[in-house]
Amino acid sequence: MKKLATGLVVAVPVALFCLACYFVFSAPPEPPFDWRLHMSQADHDAIVATLNHLFTRAAYTVTWAIQLGYVAWLFVRWQSQKRSATN
DSSP states (O other): OHHHHHHHHHHHHHHHHHHHHHHHHSSSOOOTTTGTTTTHHHHHHHHHHHHHHHHHHHHHHHHHHHHHHHHHHHHHHHHHHHHHOOO
């Protein structure tokens, strides 16, 4: 049971980091520099709003992954110290 819990605690930050990578790599491309020749202001604003939203979600997801990764590292260290104390 402890190995399963340790695996889950370690897997959550990894999954969150993969989700953040998905957010970044699935985002639509940025508008070209000469976007005024190709699209309206409303289309440009829609693309930029989508990009801002996806990158904000990715930033929050990476933050959570780092924090939960640190908690997972503390949990693994605590388990190893607890095991070495009983031996």
